[in-house]
Amino acid sequence: MANAWKSIQDCEAFGTLKRLAEHPFDLTAQRALTPERLQSCVCRGEVFDLLYPCQRVTSEVLDGLQSLADECALVDQFAEMRSGAVMNRIGKFPSEERQVLHTASRDLFSPVPACEAATNQAKAELERLKAFLHELDQGEVCNADGEAFETLIHIGIGGSYLGPLSIYEALLPYQKKNRKVFFISNVDPDDSAAVLDQVDLSKSLVLVVSKSGNTLETLSNENLVRSSLKEAGLDPARHCLAVTGQSSPMDNPDRYLRSFYLFDYIGGRFSSTSMVGAVTLGFSLGYEQLLEFLKGASLIDYTAMEKDIRKNPSMLLAMLGIWNHNFLDMGTVAILPYSQGLHRFPAHLQQCDMESNGKSVQRSSLPVQLKTGPIVWGEPGTNGQHAFYQLLHQGTEDVAVEFIGFRRSQRGKDMVVKGSSSQQKLVANLLAQSLALAAGKDDENPNRSFQGNRVSSILMGEQLNPKSMGALVSLYEAKIVFQGFCWNVNSFDQEGVQLGKILAVQILSVMQEETEEESTAAAFLKAAGIK
Ligand code: G6Q
Numbered sequence: 001m002a003n004a005w006k007s008i009q010d011c012e013a014f015g016t017l018k019r020l021a022e023h024p025f026d027l028t029a030q031r032a033l034t035p036e037r038l039q040s041c042v043c044r045g046e047v048f049d050l051l052y053p054c055q056r057v058t059s060e061v062l063d064g065l066q067s068l069a070d071e072c073a074l075v076d077q078f079a080e081m082r083s084g085a086v087m088n089r090i091g092k093f094p095s096e097e098r099q100v101l102h103t104a105s106r107d108l109f110s111p112v113p114a115c116e117a118a119t120n121q122a123k124a125e126l127e128r129l130k131a132f133l134h135e136l137d138q139g140e141v142c143n144a145d146g147e148a149f150e151t152l153i154h155i156g157i158g159g160s161y162l163g164p165l166s167i168y169e170a171l172l173p174y175q176k177k178n179r180k181v182f183f184i185s186n187v188d189p190d191d192s193a194a195v196l197d198q199v200d201l202s203k204s205l206v207l208v209v210s211k212s213g214n215t216l217e218t219l220s221n222e223n224l225v226r227s228s229l230k231e232a233g234l235d236p237a238r239h240c241l242a243v244t245g246q247s248s249p250m251d252n253p254d255r256y257l258r259s260f261y262l263f264d265y266i267g268g269r270f271s272s273t274s275m276v277g278a279v280t281l282g283f284s285l286g287y288e289q290l291l292e293f294l295k296g297a298s299l300i301d302y303t304a305m306e307k308d309i310r311k312n313p314s315m316l317l318a319m320l321g322i323w324n325h326n327f328l329d330m331g332t333v334a335i336l337p338y339s340q341g342l343h344r345f346p347a348h349l350q351q352c353d354m355e356s357n358g359k360s361v362q363r364s365s366l367p368v369q370l371k372t373g374p375i376v377w378g379e380p381g382t383n384g385q386h387a388f389y390q391l392l393h394q395g396t397e398d399v400a401v402e403f404i405g406f407r408r409s410q411r412g413k414d415m416v417v418k419g420s421s422s423q424q425k426l427v428a429n430l431l432a433q434s435l436a437l438a439a440g441k442d443d444e445n446p447n448r449s450f451q452g453n454r455v456s457s458i459l460m461g462e463q464l465n466p467k468s469m470g471a472l473v474s475l476y477e478a479k480i481v482f483q484g485f486c487w488n489v490n491s492f493d494q495e496g497v498q499l500g501k502i503l504a505v506q507i508l509s510v511m512q513e514e515t516e517e518e519s520t521a522a523a524f525l526k527a528a529g530i531k
Helices: 012-020 036-039 060-069 075-084 102-106 116-138 164-172 191-200 215-230 274-283 289-301 313-327 345-357 389-394 422-439 464-487 495-512 520-527
Strands: 048-051 086-090 093-099 150-154 180-184 205-210 240-245 258-262 332-336 375-378 399-406 456-461
Touching: 048 464, 060 075, 060 258, 060 313, 075 086, 075 289, 075 313, 075 464, 086 464, 102 116, 102 289, 102 464, 116 258, 116 274, 116 289, 150 215, 150 464, 164 180, 164 215, 164 345, 164 375, 164 464, 164 495, 180 191, 180 274, 191 215, 205 274, 205 375, 215 240, 215 495, 240 274, 258 274, 274 289, 274 520, 289 313, 289 422, 289 464, 313 332, 313 399, 313 456, 313 464, 332 345, 345 375, 345 464, 389 495, 399 422, 422 456, 495 520
Parallel strands: 150 180, 150 205, 205 240, 240 258, 332 375, 332 399, 399 456
Antiparallel strands: 048 456, 086 093
């Protein structure tokens, strides 16, 4: 019932919040950041606590955001999504018309999953993966010389790459001995060449991941690696694995040692907990740790069903984002993890968020009336502090910041220098930055004065491990989905990406023709010195 879904601007609370936004809480005022505020503005979650004293909110604002969430029926829509409603659609126009069931791929731990049919499909794939990983461990799957596979080359792009990459990198300390993963995504031949230079192909599995099975970059890279295997005298059918959609052009089990399925109700950027992430993570971490990762992800899907925003970190993060974006007019969000393991996580979120909510049409097919998805970017702190934080503190662009931190380091190897450990320094920097951005600093020298009221929140977890990484992934997925519901956009299609795929093919076809015929593509190629 698409017409029943409201956008926030149609809600009564919208007006109240507009009024409150005329005089947002002043974080620079004396006694603004009181110990009481610092201790009470915390949303306790299962794996992460969300600290939000440095947001320009009062309890009145939070009540308004709660009303918005209620009026837009965010939790009801989330429940509908989880149980298999067709959410990927636009009014009466042709659209993907699909269910949205990435949550089913990890809803494995409840006796009553929200969508049993989809969870059963996920379980069946996981069982096949478990068996395959066991065969690998036992040496039943091995190379032609009977040696173990030690390397996996993951080939994929976009949603078939960024999630698995960022999670793999985050969980390196949990990697099994003698297992290593390399990624090839870019069609730039230097990307594949750099990987091929580093691996021993005879001991490598090649995992080709493509839901559609027809992505130019991925197929080109697959061909390139297959030809390298052949050149090395290796049989690709013994080395290549696939993750793809059923009946895609890649759904050809004869070409692959093993094929795993990704179902059409799981969008690429939401696919980390499906076989898209599971095969690579299973190879790297082993099956038990993969399950821990899925457990963490599933846990947050359940806490996301809590209607009280003060008790639901993903929904609160979403609503604070709405407040900053639509009421306080901040157009960009910086994701700043104070954890080296998360160094590629902002890139994953950038895709997940911007591809989902970078939309201008409501689900009713009418144009949106409000700004939708913000620009999302980020880098790990403290490195960022020595780079772009200058703009965060004193620039003319108001950036909403989302810090991510952990109380304990991942590897536990640390030492005390000048009275504090490196982990203490890391967390101290995070907290100090949040406070400094908020409070600002007066100085008679205008160049040394900090305006303050620069907002941030902090997601604080105990330690980065498979379970918390799973939780972090699904916490942000839920945030993005909630915001899409607020704007009443379809967060699950990606016409802009499809357009790119078509355009490149058009230019390539002109490149391959020997015709002198004038066309826009031909002129552009000539201008670029390519034809
Ligand atoms: C993700 C997008 C997009 C997609 C890539 C790869 O949600 O749809 O980033 O993941 O274009 O597509 P394939 O998996 O089909 O190769």
